[in-house]
Amino acid sequence: MTLLSIRNLEVQFKHYEGVTKALKKISLDIKEGEKVALVGESGSGKSVTARMILGLLSNSNIKKNGEIFFENIDLLKESSSQIKQIRGNEISMIFQDPVSSLNPYFTVKKQMLQALENHTKDYDKNTIEKYFVNLLKDVKIEDPERVLNSYAFQLSGGMAQRVMISMALINNPKLILADEPTTALDVTVQKNVLSIMKDVISQKKMSMLLISHNLGVVREFADKIYVIYQGRILEEGSTEKIFNSPGHIYTQTLLQAIPKINSSKLPSLDSENLDYLSQPKFTH
Amino acid sequence: MMKIFKSRGWYKFSKNPLSVIGLLIVSIIVLMSIFANYLTPFPEHAGPFVDIPNKIKPPSSTYFFGTDKIGRDTFSRIIFGYRTSLYLGVIVLCIAVPIGTSLGLIAGYFGGKIDAIIMRITDIFLSIPPLVLALSIMAFLKPTLTNAMIAVSMMWWPWYTRLIYNLTRSLKNEGFVISSKIVGASHFHIIFREILPNCSASLITKITLDMGFVILIGSSLSFLGLGVQPPTPDLGTMVSQGSKYLPDIWWLSVFPGLAILVIVLGFNLLGDGLKDLFDVEI
Amino acid sequence: MLIGVSILIFIIARIIPGDPARMALGPTATQEMVEQYRDKLHLNDPIHVQYWFFIKGITQGDLGESVYTKRNVTTDVSTYFPATLELIIFAALIMVCVGVPLGILAGRYKDKSIDNISRLISLLGVVTPSFVWAVFLMIIFAFYLDILPVAGRLSQDTVAPDKITGLIIIDSIIRGQFDVTIDALKHIILPALALSLSALGQASRLTRSNITEVYDKQYIEMARAYGYNEFKIATKYALKPAMIPTLTILGLDFAAMLGNAFLVEFVFAWPGIAKYGVQAILYKDLNAITATTMIIATFFVITNLIVDLVVAYLNPKIRLSGK
Numbered sequence: 001m002t003l004l005s006i007r008n009l010e011v012q013f014k015h016y017e018g019v020t021k022a023l024k025k026i027s028l029d030i031k032e033g034e035k036v037a038l039v040g041e042s043g044s045g046k047s048v049t050a051r052m053i054l055g056l057l058s059n060s061n062i063k064k065n066g067e068i069f070f071e072n073i074d075l076l077k078e079s080s081s082q083i084k085q086i087r088g089n090e091i092s093m094i095f096q097d098p099v100s101s102l103n104p105y106f107t108v109k110k111q112m113l114q115a116l117e118n119h120t121k122d123y124d125k126n127t128i129e130k131y132f133v134n135l136l137k138d139v140k141i142e143d144p145e146r147v148l149n150s151y152a153f154q155l156s157g158g159m160a161q162r163v164m165i166s167m168a169l170i171n172n173p174k175l176i177l178a179d180e181p182t183t184a185l186d187v188t189v190q191k192n193v194l195s196i197m198k199d200v201i202s203q204k205k206m207s208m209l210l211i212s213h214n215l216g217v218v219r220e221f222a223d224k225i226y227v228i229y230q231g232r233i234l235e236e237g238s239t240e241k242i243f244n245s246p247g248h249i250y251t252q253t254l255l256q257a258i259p260k261i262n263s264s265k266l267p268s269l270d271s272e273n274l275d276y277l278s279q280p281k282f283t284h
Numbered sequence: 285m286m287k288i289f290k291s292r293g294w295y296k297f298s299k300n301p302l303s304v305i306g307l308l309i310v311s312i313i314v315l316m317s318i319f320a321n322y323l324t325p326f327p328e329h330a331g332p333f334v335d336i337p338n339k340i341k342p343p344s345s346t347y348f349f350g351t352d353k354i355g356r357d358t359f360s361r362i363i364f365g366y367r368t369s370l371y372l373g374v375i376v377l378c379i380a381v382p383i384g385t386s387l388g389l390i391a392g393y394f395g396g397k398i399d400a401i402i403m404r405i406t407d408i409f410l411s412i413p414p415l416v417l418a419l420s421i422m423a424f425l426k427p428t429l430t431n432a433m434i435a436v437s438m439m440w441w442p443w444y445t446r447l448i449y450n451l452t453r454s455l456k457n458e459g460f461v462i463s464s465k466i467v468g469a470s471h472f473h474i475i476f477r478e479i480l481p482n483c484s485a486s487l488i489t490k491i492t493l494d495m496g497f498v499i500l501i502g503s504s505l506s507f508l509g510l511g512v513q514p515p516t517p518d519l520g521t522m523v524s525q526g527s528k529y530l531p532d533i534w535w536l537s538v539f540p541g542l543a544i545l546v547i548v549l550g551f552n553l554l555g556d557g558l559k560d561l562f563d564v565e566i
Numbered sequence: 567m568l569i570g571v572s573i574l575i576f577i578i579a580r581i582i583p584g585d586p587a588r589m590a591l592g593p594t595a596t597q598e599m600v601e602q603y604r605d606k607l608h609l610n611d612p613i614h615v616q617y618w619f620f621i622k623g624i625t626q627g628d629l630g631e632s633v634y635t636k637r638n639v640t641t642d643v644s645t646y647f648p649a650t651l652e653l654i655i656f657a658a659l660i661m662v663c664v665g666v667p668l669g670i671l672a673g674r675y676k677d678k679s680i681d682n683i684s685r686l687i688s689l690l691g692v693v694t695p696s697f698v699w700a701v702f703l704m705i706i707f708a709f710y711l712d713i714l715p716v717a718g719r720l721s722q723d724t725v726a727p728d729k730i731t732g733l734i735i736i737d738s739i740i741r742g743q744f745d746v747t748i749d750a751l752k753h754i755i756l757p758a759l760a761l762s763l764s765a766l767g768q769a770s771r772l773t774r775s776n777i778t779e780v781y782d783k784q785y786i787e788m789a790r791a792y793g794y795n796e797f798k799i800a801t802k803y804a805l806k807p808a809m810i811p812t813l814t815i816l817g818l819d820f821a822a823m824l825g826n827a828f829l830v831e832f833v834f835a836w837p838g839i840a841k842y843g844v845q846a847i848l849y850k851d852l853n854a855i856t857a858t859t860m861i862i863a864t865f866f867v868i869t870n871l872i873v874d875l876v877v878a879y880l881n882p883k884i885r886l887s888g889k
């Protein structure tokens with residue numbers, strides 16, 4: 001069953017100098033329980049895609065077209081109160097920089113509680129702390145009680161990102177969007193956080209859209225990969241096929257550029273000289 | 285001079301109508317108060333003049349802003365009041381700016397103990413509200429224009445110390461300062477030839493903004509009877525004396541009050557325009 | 567801090583030119599009378615003895631007699647200061663209750679009309695001295711519209727409630743005399759408004775810039791992504807981070823009102839410390855000046871202390887590092 005289906009999504013930003021076409025008719029599908037990766041270089045439109053799904057880009061300088069179906073409702077046409085019901089409840093999101101994603105003036109517990117209360121008011125006050133503690137244990141946090149009563153600045157980056165992952169799980173969402181969840185972390189903890197995330201999500205049978213600029217990072221993680229370049233999907237296919245027989249020259253370049261260790265450095269692509277867009281989309 | 289008007293900066297400045305209004309207000313007031321003797325209808329009314337038959341006249345074509353209890357023209361007195369205000373502003377800043385700037389340069393450039401001492405004192409001064417500080421200083425001085433200027437200068441220098449201190453600290457590590465240090469330039473040369481000129485845009489902007497605020501504080505002091513003494517025309521004194529005759533002789537306090545508002549507004553708009561023009565933070 | 571202030575006041579008071587005894591008694595007094603008066607003020611004693619009397623006076627709450635009112639200055643100050651305090655507190659309430667929401671709205675609706683209105687108010691507030699506001703407000707509301715009283719703390723036929731705190735509004739509520747409360751409120755609105763206008767503009771401008779800054783933070787987007795509603799974000803989730811830096815400055819604004827209260831009190835014949843203080847300054851009434859300065863200094867110290875405590879309480883970074 002397809003959980004999320006993006007159809008011909010177009011996004012344009014209007015500003016003083018003219019318009020930026022951030023997304024040019026992209027289509028993308030995520031099935032139930034599937035882990036999908038969206039890979040592309042900086043500025044290719046990955047974050048815009050994720051934000052569009054949750055309706056987080058909604059000011060007046062934006063022009064959007066197309067459809068985003070989530071369980072057969074079109075998120076682009078929903079009213080804002082309807083979208084709010086979905087946010088953090090059926091779809092939740094993990095951001096790139098965990099420490100600045102947590103409000104520095106509220107404890108972790110308070111923010112987890114609020115994330116819960118945004119969607120349900122009737123929960124058992126006595127067992128709720130136990131529930132949070134278990135969620136934190138799921139992401140391998142050793143001293144959950146202390147973390148619950150901490151503020152963001154008291155947590156390390158890796159710790160904070162694990163807190164964010166358990167925050168995303170609170171309302172048992174069907175889909176989790178993770179926008180470069182490990183880029184801001186030390187190389188040594190990146191792998192660790194990623195595997196924790198993979199385990200939890202597989203265990204809970206949730207779907208996931210993982211955004212990354214690094215094909216190497218998504219290899220062990222995703223079932224399916226979309227390659228995006230300048231607002232266009234250039235190739236889509238199962239992880240296996242993409243790695244074994246990349247169909248698009250851009251994907252091939254990306255694969256060559258994978259650093260040996262999972263470094264957070266961007267692959268340096270000589271995109272000036274090559275016109276990747278002239279080759280049509282490659283679907284496996 | 286013509287170059288200024290053709291420059292990019294002037295274009296940016298003139299694009300903002302508020303800055304231009306500020307410039308107009310300030311230039312008109314400055315010119316009028318310099319040439320007050322020729323431009324006001326009754327220059328002799330600035331002093332202890334008495335014209336009982338024409339007392340308490342409401343605004344008219346002869347007396348634009350009416351006359352007071354002894355028949356003096358409010359309009360003429362306001363223009364002369366501006367002269368007093370500007371005089372106060374200029375003198376205060378002539379005292380406060382050099383003192384504050386040199387202390388800021390010294391503290392920022394040399395650092396260490398001298399920095400700690402100067403900035404500690406500065407912070408103490410800055411933590412006391414300006415008017416309260418001026419009042420406390422006036423408590424120990426005779427209420428005259430000169431003493432009011434001393435009191436206001438005493439409270440104003442710390443703002444310049446703080447501003448120049450911060451600028452100096454960041455300029456100190458700039459390439460051009462370090463390189464002139466390497467070639468063996470004297471401290472004097474570095475401070476006055478390298479650092480100070482780079483502070484001038486911020487200084488000019490702050491001085492412009494402060495002209496307005498110094499005038500405001502000065503008028504507050506004389507409103508309380510602690511500054512300029514009659515018969516010298518002063519806007520604060522005029523509001524204070526006029527407010528006793530509200531509401532019947534309203535023009536005696538309303539017009540001088542508006543006059544203060546206009547001049548402070550003028551310097552404020554002009555200063556804001558300069559801030560954008562030079563692209564400085566104050 | 568207070569000790570420092572007391573020493574400073576003492577030193578300055580002794581080195582100012584002019585003989586306080588001569589000033590107090592006027593030019594017609596004989597040299598003998600002046601000498602007697604100097605003895606009474608301990609002005610003929612050596613300087614350390616004078617300081618001893620001075621400190622003894624402060625600690626015992628007895629700062630001597632005012633040469634102008636001929637009453638004990640402590641009594642004088644405790645009669646006049648509550649009126650000023652009431653005015654300042656009321657003005658601060660207006661500043662916070664109007665300025666902060668205005669700043670929040672301006673920050674949320676940047677470059678819309680509400681933002682421009684708030685900018686205009688803050689510009690006018692900043693460039694207009696509070697005594698000019700006082701005159702304008704008085705003409706409009708007290709004379710032209712004739713809906714609010716012109717001067718004083720209470721109408722002539724209203725009797726002030728027996729003193730508890732000295733703040734008439736609070737005292738009358740405690741004693742249940744609500745007609746007095748209403749009369750007092752009517753009297754305080756105009757002076758408090760005149761006093762608050764300049765601070766109000768600054769408060770809204772500051773809140774605006776802090777709110778704008780906070781709204782650009784990642785955790786606001788994250789709040790939206792977790793289904794917070796905008797109202798909750800504006801009143802709690804973004805407000806707390808924005809208000810903590812604002813609070814410190816509001817504390818300074820509150821303290822600064824004491825200076826402006828001097829100006830406003832004159833226009834509205836408010837029976838506060840201003841007139842007393844200015845008389846003291848004009849007559850070089852040493853004891854009265856000392857008492858007034860001490861009460862002002864105390865007011866600052868307490869205000870600063872409260873603000874520091876509140877900020878430390880609200881800001882977990884400070885609170886936790888203090889442990």
Ligand SMILES: Nc1ncnc2c1ncn2[C@@H]1O[C@H](COP(=O)(O)OP(=O)(O)OP(=O)(O)O)[C@@H](O)[C@H]1O
Nearest residue numbers: 013020022040041042043044045046047048049213
């Ligand atoms: N709010 C916005 N207003 C205007 N332009 C925007 C906005 N958000 C994104 N863009 C533009 O849309 C394009 C795609 O941006 P996006 O953030 O999706 O890139 P990305 O793939 O996430 O890159 P990165 O790896 O750097 O995060 C960029 O050209 C960006 O400048």
Ligand SMILES: [Mg+2]
Nearest residue numbers: 046047048179
């Ligand atoms: Mg991104």
